[in-house]
Amino acid sequence: MMKTYLDEDADALDGFEFLTMAEAGEVGHWSVLKTLNQTANSSEIGDLVEWALPIQERHYAGVTQTSLELASEEDPNEPA
Numbered sequence: 001m002m003k004t005y006l007d008e009d010a011d012a013l014d015g016f017e018f019l020t021m022a023e024a025g026e027v028g029h030w031s032v033l034k035t036l037n038q039t040a041n042s043s044e045i046g047d048l049v050e051w052a053l054p055i056q057e058r059h060y061a062g063v064t065q066t067s068l069e070l071a072s073e074e075d076p077n078e079p080a
């Protein structure tokens with residue numbers, strides 16, 4: 001997926017946009033697992049979700065913040 005999204009012209013913002021999408025996917029995955037476990041009621045899965053979900057939320061917040069900082073520095077009118 002990364003090779004499809006990032007070509008040789010990719011810049012830092014492109015890279016962080018990719019990371020933002022990847023981390024959003026991880027947050028989504030662990031959130032789905034958390035919801036599934038509300039029915040399954042596994043303490044092992046519950047412990048794993050409690051450990052992993054905040055980590056992925058931090059990753060997502062960090063890469064999103066950097067993406068937005070880089071985006072704010074971009075000139076949208078700059079020729080490609």
Ligand SMILES: [Fe+2]
Pocket residue numbers: 023026055056059060
């Ligand atoms: Fe992550």
